[in-house]
Amino acid sequence: MEKLDCIVIGAGPAGLSAALTLGRARRKIAIFDNGKNRNRVTRESNGFLTRDGIKPQVFKEIAMKELESYPSVSISNETVIQVKKEEQKDLFLIKTSNNHFYFAERILLATGIQEEFSFSQIKQYYGKSLFSCPYCDGWEQRDKPLAIIAEAEKHMIHLTKLVYNWSKDLIVFTNGHQLSNNVRNDFARKEIKIYTTRIKNLHGDNGNIKSIELESGDNILRSGGFVVPSFYRPNQFAEQLNCQINENKRIITDGGRSTTNGVYIAGETETVGPSSLMMAAADGNKAAFSINMDITLDRF
Template structure:
């Protein structure tokens, strides 16, 4: 007979790790599943997390896992969850993994995060080392350098350019074929921000360090780093398959405390809004969702 868990947490990013810690300290039997695909694995340093500013993502995760080992009711498995099935009759969930193993739990916390899609495939070679998506996370390290803004959507271009201008005044915007309105171009030019609307042909650099951006015309513009605006997506459809309600923007509807519209299914971190979040906020979301899980179990059993 399979062991029954109080909660299974899927995803060991900051949200999942934080939730597991809270549940372990609440003496709940919890299993944490992770397959090592968390989004920040490609970056060399993580910033903005109080007492851990500049830590390597792997070190951050290793410290968290080591601390979780202090709690005997917590187990950690490096397995990929491929399916979650709701057993309506028993009011439980069946979790299947790629290792052909199955687990039973009362509650599920989805903390699988999101992944990026870039306007140029080449960006992946530089992402996390000289090209980034979050100025709050990496703007300080790129301060005062000649930077590129690579984005294709008016709203994204305006937002990112204005934001990055706080860290460096030496900016050039690359829209990769997208045309900007005269007003936006004039606003940028008044700040001495040049705009190239040509399609980008190539990125040049060495070992992940950007050196220049080549346009279709053959012109090469020297840049030593910059910021891109990717699109984001959830790497799985667990929430949808479990009939959790989703809003018009693809976000999963919650009560703001981690509870979805399906009893027993909770969500935390970037998974909820399908948008980026800082380590600090994701960890706080995990703590909040775990508190909801613990309270619901308490009320169910008292």
């Protein structure tokens, strides 16, 4: 079996950008992606310089097409199901869902994160009319009647203040959670209404939200909004490779290098928190510089 210089797991902007830099540095790499990028639910991606408004799938296809110029890069749509270090050979071994095995000197984890919502109906509207990132989707929601759906007070305050920049027509829904008087007074000053009653249902069609029905029987009309998901890593690869992870679940890195020799991290998977296409791509680029430098110093 051929030994690769590096295996990149995840072809989001982080992994793709790393693959481009490594391909251009003539490194023999394989990149794996199972098409579960969390932004696949949305119609357009915004804010990436020169690609504002692009469809997520088109963004990915352009990046993959560019990689075709570099013969040392291969792309596979297999899911990586196991990653381990073969200590004696000082190599990483991965296994895919098709029962294929690959060996590499180094490994880059760029597998992103996934969302969980406090109630499942949000999924039907997420990426179409309910979003989590105002920088990504605030412009398209500007001046609309918006809902802020958030349970924890600190998340709700942060998101509401931020979104107020794009629309002043805001109603906050806490889904049964109470708010302090200070917050109520602050929001009253800005004429932001608050409903603390539990949400019974969301109504709309084709992903476009029209109203929020409460257990009290009220049905409040809204045409878009922002929510606060919780995020998790879709695998335990960093733990299995003994990478140091801090109390906030962040994988400790320096220039993309994890604390385990030969293991690198890029993109949202590092912090288990949301960022942006641009930031993830920059992370991938940075990690690829480190990978290439480490290979160079090892072999020169």
